[in-house]
Amino acid sequence: MADCSNTDGYRCADFLKVVHEKLKGCFYTIGMAYKDPRDPRKTLSRRRHYLKNKERYISNAKRSKLRMRVYVRSKKKRPCANCSIKYPYYVMQFDHISDKEYTIATLVNFNNRVKIDYEIAKCEVVCANCHAERTHQRGIV
Numbered sequence: 001m002a003d004c005s006n007t008d009g010y011r012c013a014d015f016l017k018v019v020h021e022k023l024k025g026c027f028y029t030i031g032m033a034y035k036d037p038r039d040p041r042k043t044l045s046r047r048r049h050y051l052k053n054k055e056r057y058i059s060n061a062k063r064s065k066l067r068m069r070v071y072v073r074s075k076k077k078r079p080c081a082n083c084s085i086k087y088p089y090y091v092m093q094f095d096h097i098s099d100k101e102y103t104i105a106t107l108v109n110f111n112n113r114v115k116i117d118y119e120i121a122k123c124e125v126v127c128a129n130c131h132a133e134r135t136h137q138r139g140i141v
């Protein structure tokens with residue numbers, strides 16, 4: 001019986017061929033295999049769809065990342081919570097007041113506005129100078 005679980009290392013068109021080879025005589029080909037999220041046939045199908053629509057996947061990812069970046073920048077359009085001076089978005093930073101789970105820059109890649117809003121709610125928007133000063137005063141250097 002072939003082992004279908006060890007296909008993670010393949011990332012190209014060869015991947016499809018390897019999975020196909022391994023399917024012969026495998027238990028996944030019997031019964032309710034489609035209900036299993038790790039079913040190699042699902043992996044194969046998803047991979048095939050990705051390869052067929054690669055440009056669309058990439059352009060969608062770029063567009064959503066850009067959309068999230070614009071959203072985060074819009075959240076920075078306010079005066080500094082410390083010195084009350086208004087600076088451009090690239091000077092403003094999110095200062096975590098309570099428990100920090102993620103940095104906002106990391107969350108931009110996740111394309112999850114709910115998570116970003118949740119994390120931003122734990123922050124104050126401050127300018128880079130005030131952020132450095134606050135961090136130093138807290139002793140988290």
Ligand SMILES: [Zn+2]
Nearest residue numbers: 080083127130
């Ligand atoms: Zn400031």
